[in-house]
Amino acid sequence: MQNGSLKEAGDGYRPPFDADEFRRLGHAMVDFIAEYQQSLGTGSLPVRSQASPGYLAPRLPGAAPEQPEGLPAILEDVQRHILPGMTHWQSPSFFAWFPANTSPPSLVADMLCSALGVIGFSWVSSPAATELEAIVLDWLGQLLRLPPSFLSPQGGTGVIQSTASEATLVALLSAKARAMEGRPEEDALKLCAYCSDQAHSSVRKACMVAGITRLRALPTSPEHLHALQPEAIEAAVQADLAEGLLPCFACATIGTTNSCAVDPLPAIGQLALRHSLWLHVDAAYAGTFGLLPELSSHFEGLELADSFDTNPHKGLLTNFDCSTMWFREGRARWARQALSLTPEYLRHHANDLDYKDLQVPLGRKFRALKLWFVMRMYGAEGLRAYLRNRLECQRVFEELLAADSRFLVAEGTAPRFGLVCFRLAGATRQQSEVVLEAVNASGTAFLVGTLMDGQHTIRMAIGSATVLPRHIREAWAAIQAAADEVLGPVATSNGAENGLAH
Amino acid sequence: MQNGSLKEAGDGYRPPFDADEFRRLGHAMVDFIAEYQQSLGTGSLPVRSQASPGYLAPRLPGAAPEQPEGLPAILEDVQRHILPGMTHWQSPSFFAWFPANTSPPSLVADMLCSALGVIGFSWVSSPAATELEAIVLDWLGQLLRLPPSFLSPQGGTGVIQSTASEATLVALLSAKARAMEGRPEEDALKLCAYCSDQAHSSVRKACMVAGITRLRALPTSPEHLHALQPEAIEAAVQADLAEGLLPCFACATIGTTNSCAVDPLPAIGQLALRHSLWLHVDAAYAGTFGLLPELSSHFEGLELADSFDTNPHKGLLTNFDCSTMWFREGRARWARQALSLTPEYLRHHANDLDYKDLQVPLGRKFRALKLWFVMRMYGAEGLRAYLRNRLECQRVFEELLAADSRFLVAEGTAPRFGLVCFRLAGATRQQSEVVLEAVNASGTAFLVGTLMDGQHTIRMAIGSATVLPRHIREAWAAIQAAADEVLGPVATSNGAENGLAH
Incomplete structure (x- = not known):
């Protein structure tokens, strides 16, 4: 160890960020996040990222910088290079896998958790x-x-x-x-x-x-x-x-x-x-x-x-x-x-x-802070209302599905807990996959498929913290449009054609 | 399922928190955290919590509330009931175990990570x-x-x-x-x-x-x-x-x-x-x-x-x-x-x-966001300066230790990477534990002990993101004061008595 250089570094050392600096950066990030949240559900961001493997490396430097950079430069990169590579789990039109909820009470509790840093x-x-x-x-x-x-x-x-x-x-x-x-x-x-x-x-x-x-x-x-x-x-x-x-x-x-x-x-x-x-x-x-x-x-x-x-x-x-x-x-x-x-x-x-x-x-x-904040800021009543909203969205989706004869609830499944498994009646696995990919490529909604009893099955997993019946109807319109492409328009005349079942 | 009640809940549902609400809550939390950070190092909070097992349950309700509560009420509880039960890992005078650094760049990146929620x-x-x-x-x-x-x-x-x-x-x-x-x-x-x-x-x-x-x-x-x-x-x-x-x-x-x-x-x-x-x-x-x-x-x-x-x-x-x-x-x-x-x-x-x-x-x-923000906002040079500051703090502590004949670097250890293991010369295990507990009970600093070769050894692990040589001197003064109590004042006359070795 070279004591000379250490002494120099240590005695003259001033941490580059203090509490005031955190305050400044923190407020900027809160605003950035709020704007991001506002953009979700406006259709400006495709729900599933449309990036191709390897998209990011050519856009970023090959090494960390020697000298510090400011937050604005990094947030600009987030906007330009990261967000296009994001699949937006917090979009109200995210219906893939199962949800990964966040909420403002949880987010602020998590900020506290990170800052206490124990x-x-x-x-x-x-x-x-x-x-x-x-x-x-x-x-x-x-x-x-x-x-x-x-x-x-x-x-x-x-x-x-x-x-x-x-x-x-x-x-x-x-x-x-x-x-x-x-x-x-x-x-x-x-x-x-x-x-x-x-x-x-x-x-x-x-x-x-x-x-x-x-x-x-x-x-x-x-x-x-x-x-x-x-x-x-x-x-x-x-x-x-x-x-x-x-x-x-x-x-x-x-x-x-x-x-x-x-x-x-x-x-x-x-x-x-x-x-x-x-x-x-x-x-x-x-x-x-x-x-x-x-x-x-x-x-x-x-x-x-x-x-x-x-x-x-x-x-x-x-x-x-x-x-x-x-x-x-x-x-x-x-x-x-x-x-x-x-x-x-x-x-x-x-x-x-x-x-x-x-x-x-x-x-x-x-992590207990998050649960504590969520239970207190929603109240048990608010949590139940939130879960019931998801069940109501499920009911809306079931109704739409029932009104279009090209679709059916997957045999051997029962819609529940916000999840509806469905199939395209008489379609091949490939056709079903093409319809699903068309929906996801449209950016309107994101769903994933699975195999059950050897049959391709599409999962409508309703669980975003901000999902409302109108997002279900929008997703349904995208699903119908994709089916129109692959299977031709619906043969029935019950009004489901225009995606408005009620 | 009772469709009637679901319909009622779902159709009338309005999520209680939107992006604007996040903005409001987020800014409030940023300010709360900045104030907390400012209070660290002022001595107003004992570094190691002085709470006794079971302290918290009597202070909180036995069940979650039915109705929502606001952030101010919760933050008041954090202040009154949670902070007294915290051991402040982010205090510059936290020298226990190994550190768990945070920094403003990492904290804001973590906010973004939580909000993207992927x-x-x-x-x-x-x-x-x-x-x-x-x-x-x-x-x-x-x-x-x-x-x-x-x-x-x-x-x-x-x-x-x-x-x-x-x-x-x-x-x-x-x-x-x-x-x-x-x-x-x-x-x-x-x-x-x-x-x-x-x-x-x-x-x-x-x-x-x-x-x-x-x-x-x-x-x-x-x-x-x-x-x-x-x-x-x-x-x-x-x-x-x-x-x-x-x-x-x-x-x-x-x-x-x-x-x-x-x-x-x-x-x-x-x-x-x-x-x-x-x-x-x-x-x-x-x-x-x-x-x-x-x-x-x-x-x-x-x-x-x-x-x-x-x-x-x-x-x-x-x-x-x-x-x-x-x-x-x-x-x-x-x-x-x-x-x-x-x-x-x-x-x-x-x-x-x-x-x-x-x-x-x-x-x-x-989690990559955190590392990306930290490397960019400190720059490689800033990260090295930060590590060298910790080595300089270590050097300061070694110097103080060497000037007080009641203490010695633990045999079989070499101070490095910011860690100094030391012992009280000729003290029993119990005496050593009493000195350590007196330091920790004072709230000035927090260190932990271990056993090496059967001997009680006190670990000075220097690693807080905000530690500076003055915090080392303050901790040393607390250690000396505790030793004075247990072992009597130092017998040498090299100036270490008053805790000012240089």
Whole structure:
């Protein structure tokens, strides 16, 4: 080390940005964001980016600058080079995959979270971060009508994971820890897990990560709306037991990615109990609809689950990342057994409160702020109204679909939770894909397709924070126009032709 | 579903927050944050929270409100109930663990990231998110003087992970995939991994998650400044091979958590090559010092590593989460082999660019924006000046320490990368802990202790974005005052008594 040059650098050092500078930059960014938000839904930005792979590198320098640049130059580049490469998830006309909601309350809470900049791995590293998380998970658990055994007064444990993928992995590791207790190491190779062929890819990924090679992704059928059948699990478990294997984990889904299928929890829960399977319920997308009493039937049997996860960062106005997971009374100790480690520099007098032992990474943000702001600034009533608006949009779409004989709701699916799976009647896979691509290339709306029972299926996933029935009608007009191109105009004369079904 | 009530809710629905509302809330939050930042370093907030476990629940309602509340009410609660429970990581007098930098450029970039709200799991989900990430990882890799084989022009691959823990896990899974290729499943139980007893706890946690039970955490010694000795790995590998086991992974650390020990990469790299071990280099904290040519000796031999990780969210002014990982040419394919899965709804024409296959979760944010803003708004020169300021602060602390005979730099450690490990000469563990607690309870500064070679060691980890030599002197005065209480005033007469060593 050259002390001379260090001394020079250090003694003369003035941080280039102070709080006043943050104030100036922050206000500029707020305005930039507000203008961006205003432009969404005006049609000025195609919902799906129309960029081609490799578009960006030729537009940017090959190296970082030596000298500082100002915010205006960077924002100009954002406008000119980044926005054209964005797929606008916050557009009211984004209907692809599942939504990734943001909202002003969540955005300002996230600003605070970033500025406080604490790493809440342990209680002492910021007591408020740990304690508020436990409190808001109880708040949200109550709003979602979770069984009391998932809430802290009855010994349940709530924790914010980054993603549902990580929640599934943590549940699987907990299941493994419980199943392996007292067993020889080599039994780890005998562990078996169960889910449906509609379960999210993260279940398989969790098994790959945890080294569990026997995941039984059990076939589902259109007759049962692609719900996992308990009989199928029972048969698979029996076959595995007969081979001397160790069934340990089942993942049931409320709201599968393809079609929002709902696995029957009461029967699966009984089966899990009988065979000592850890039952994880993955309700990543649909779980937040637990706020609506009129949808409570989908959540029946949840009291039999060992763990449950849903993503407020999908459908509850809280920006990524915020995946809320609950362990039923007593179950969190298996996660701790699987994941707990406390080196000396992390020891303190309240280690039993630490969230680091309920997740894979060590670091974690103060994400509870986002949920706290969202629940308070919307109020439970506002959250329910928001979810019901999405269901109303779904109803509008179903009505439009029903009025055009060229389309039909995909067999083996039931529109729910804002998702409608549909097909072009009698069209080939290629024709269907061409129609979908035409809609997406138009920039008016963005939807994605999937395969169900070998048939191409288009998913209308309604969930933007700003979606209203008029955006549904606009998207429908684009879909009809694309179908006109590929299939010819609609043959019926019920008024659907002009895209105005009511 | 009750269509009547849905219709009512949906048709009448007006989202309670629009872009103008965001503008209003955003500006208010910017001002709140700027005021918070201004209060840091004034001594008005104790650096380590003085709250007791359970302090928060009695201060908050037991349930979410039914009706919406306004931002002012919430900010008042933040002020009254949350801030007293915060440990202020952004205080210039935060010297605990390692830092978690934020900076105004990073904060405003993060605002934009949250507002764009894209989930960049695949290229098509937002091309700019994927492409800018590849570009800025090359920029940063160049600044850090990484070997060219880690950068994209020579086939290397950069990816932003959430945490270094996840980077280590991904590296371990890649190592496992490579070692297991063509082998029977049961060989998974024979896999062995190697690191030093100073390696981060996340190495053990990664093994727990991946089901690798044979992690050899090899002893280090003060004579070698707690660096992992190649001879120790060689002996362990030989012993494992003799037992028919499968050595597959070594983790070397540049800048261990306890004392910033640096494992000798050239020798470990040769050994890893000889035994086909995947060599991961965990430089979570210290890696960003690669920006300084005067510290390049610590990074020699890096070209022999298979993967490398460092956290701009620790020491490079980029707020959490932003852990940058690079794979050497050709190595990323093993990560893809371990983690790749593409369900139908994620298929598109540019799947080979997808980042989802280089990480454990599926979801991911547009984190590249933060790095892009930071590199541009500081410039390479500004980043180097910032790092040199921390080294200058370290020098100041070493000088103060040397002038007070009651203290000494901990044996077996070398102050570097802004970290100074020190002890109270001749004090018992309890006395040392009492001094440390007195400093932390004073609120002036926050440091944590660790155990090295059985001795209590206090870590002065200098890394706040706003730290200046005067904060070091203030902290030193608090440390001396605490020592006065416990050990009595200093016996020497070199002027250190009054805390002014120069």
